[in-house]
Amino acid sequence: MASRNPARPLSPHLTIWRWGPHMLVSILHRVTGSGMATVGAGLLVWFLAALAGGEESYATFVDTFTVESGKLNVLGYIVGIGLTLSLFQHMMTGIRHLVLDTGAGYELRRNKLGALATMLASVTLTAAFWLYLGMK
Amino acid sequence: MRSGTSLGRVRGLGSAKEGAHHWWQQRLTAGSNLFLMLWLIVSIARQPSFDYASMRMWLSNGWVALPMALLILSVFSHFRLGLQVVIEDYQHDESRIVMLVLLNFFVVALGAAALFSIVKIALGAAA
Numbered sequence: 001m002a003s004r005n006p007a008r009p010l011s012p013h014l015t016i017w018r019w020g021p022h023m024l025v026s027i028l029h030r031v032t033g034s035g036m037a038t039v040g041a042g043l044l045v046w047f048l049a050a051l052a053g054g055e056e057s058y059a060t061f062v063d064t065f066t067v068e069s070g071k072l073n074v075l076g077y078i079v080g081i082g083l084t085l086s087l088f089q090h091m092m093t094g095i096r097h098l099v100l101d102t103g104a105g106y107e108l109r110r111n112k113l114g115a116l117a118t119m120l121a122s123v124t125l126t127a128a129f130w131l132y133l134g135m136k
Numbered sequence: 137m138r139s140g141t142s143l144g145r146v147r148g149l150g151s152a153k154e155g156a157h158h159w160w161q162q163r164l165t166a167g168s169n170l171f172l173m174l175w176l177i178v179s180i181a182r183q184p185s186f187d188y189a190s191m192r193m194w195l196s197n198g199w200v201a202l203p204m205a206l207l208i209l210s211v212f213s214h215f216r217l218g219l220q221v222v223i224e225d226y227q228h229d230e231s232r233i234v235m236l237v238l239l240n241f242f243v244v245a246l247g248a249a250a251l252f253s254i255v256k257i258a259l260g261a262a263a
Contacts, residue, residue, distance in 0.1 A: 037215035045250045052253035058188045
């Protein structure tokens with residue numbers, strides 16, 4: 001609030017705690033969610049509107065992310081891999097959250113393993129998706 | 137006023153009388169997002185071609201247009217709730233209200249554009 005006293009002590013924050021995978025995936029969940037909600041949602045709506053708008057507007061959309069041959073350009077790869085990795089990471093940490101909501105998985109070892117597993121799974125799924133696309 | 141203990145009357149309601157509504161909606165849409173996004177990602181991966189004609193044909197099918205419209209509704213409500221929490225965590229003065237209003241405009245405008253595009257293609261309107 002505006003009347004807050006800035007001299008009040010702050011609770012320990014990121015600079016105090018020793019980093020662990022549970023902190024990292026918590027932040028990743030928020031970052032990937034915010035990224036998809038802005039960049040991802042914008043691109044999805046652009047794709048839908050461009051497709052509905054006709055051949056010309058769809059070509060503008062496709063040309064932004066591809067080279068002449070139809071393969072993805074640098075921007076296409078950055079956005080494509082970025083969004084799929086974000087989707088799978090957010091999906092995996094989301095499932096982790098649903099498990100934690102039931103009250104399970106708070107034991108130190110299991111919590112850490114679960115956090116690490118979300119990152120392993122998201123990288124694996126992203127790689128699988130792009131390998132499948134590339135081998136078609 | 138209903139009968140019952142004072143604790144029983146307020147339990148789960150909170151000061152806004154809606155208690156865990158936000159929390160529950162976030163979980164509910166998380167569940168529907170999981171199915172709908174998996175459908176989308178598999179559907180995209182299995183596309184034979186991404187050219188204009190094939191994508192138009194794909195989205196004009198009711199079995200694609202309907203889940204796509206549901207996906208927009210589910211995903212957009214989910215990220216509206218999520219971004220609301222992010223704004224509430226980091227914006228502390230009047231800017232919080234401004235950001236929350238802008239968030240609602242952003243979600244509704246973008247969502248409406250998406251749904252309109254889907255319906256337009258699905259009902260076979262000319263480009």
